[in-house]
Amino acid sequence: MTVKDGAAGGLYAAILNEAKERLGSSELEILAVPWTRATVLVKNGSAQGLVGSYYKPQDRPWIRHWSEPIFHEEVSIFCRSGIAQPGWIYPDDYKGLLFGNVAGYRAPGDRFFELVAQGQIKLEEAQTTEQNLSKLSLERIDCYVVERVATEILIREKNITNVDNVGTASMEAAYIGYSDKWTGPEADAFIEAMDAVIKTMKKDGTIDRIVSRYPES
Structure with missing residues (x-):
């Protein structure tokens, strides 16, 4: 909300x-x-x-x-333009990237957090989706996994043009x-x-x- x-x-x-x-x-x-x-x-x-x-x-x-x-929500993977390659499988093909996340938000999934714990994906948490989108558009993070509809509305409202929806992580x-x-x-x-x-x-x-x-x- x-x-x-x-x-x-x-x-x-x-x-x-x-x-x-x-x-x-x-x-x-x-x-x-x-x-x-x-x-x-x-x-x-x-x-x-x-x-x-x-x-x-x-x-x-x-x-x-x-x-x-x-x-049912579609949980999508948003990345700054040019980061993700066509056909990448989430989350294993995203190893080495820096992801944003809302603190306490578990939608990225168990496998994602396993890779974070192993140090194969880097994670930087913020308090809100707005903060993560700002960091993404400023290229301070590479990707962000979050519910699609509300996020795409924010992207349009803030006129963010360098962030792409590159795939679906899950349906919840x-x-x-x-x-x-x-x-x-x-x-x-x-x-x-x-x-x-x-x-x-x-x-x-x-x-x-x-x-x-x-x-x-």
């Missing part, structure tokens, strides 16, 4: 605002914060749900319930991950109601229509 005019913006915010209307919940607040901070807020119970989380229970044991999947279902600090009848009732609304929004085509508003989605 992004911040627009002081409020959460972007694809997830649009989906959740529609869900909020259907739930009739005036207490539902959507915050757009850096990913690392978001995970800390949900882990310690200061926030109740982590939006856009992938199903990784080993990495996030503090999530007690994974929602109905919101939709995106969920709301609910904190294990948030329990009780009211929490369970909200989770059940939100899951039902997400199912309905998928079935009636609402989520597809929201996604289609975003160019090249």
Whole structure:
């Protein structure tokens, strides 16, 4: 998510605002914060749900319930122009390159982080996608693995012309991950109601229509 005019913006915010209307919940607040901070807020119970989380229970044991999947994200490899060669297989053919990543973001995959641990891929982490794209366009890093739709929107908004989408790393279902600090009848009732609304929004085509508003989605 992004911040627009002081409020959460972007694809997830649009989906959740529609869900909020259907739930009739005036207490539902959507915050757009850096990913690392978001995970800390949900882990310690200061926030109740982590939006856009992938199903990784080993990495996030503090999530007690994974929602109905919101939709499937395409996790893409973005590199500065001329770095990646046609036919490269991710991540092994990218050995020796310097990647950016949002701190705590595991979408690059287990094999990627194995190569990082072995010193065969270099990693430099930042707090936001905007920071990583800036470093990529300034040629301070070589590549960056991240969700495609929101990233391509940022690339167009910032008029970045020297960064290419060179391939797909994975397809991931995106969920709301609910904190294990948030329990009780009211929490369970909200989770059940939100899951039902997400199912309905998928079935009636609402989520597809929201996604289609975003160019090249």
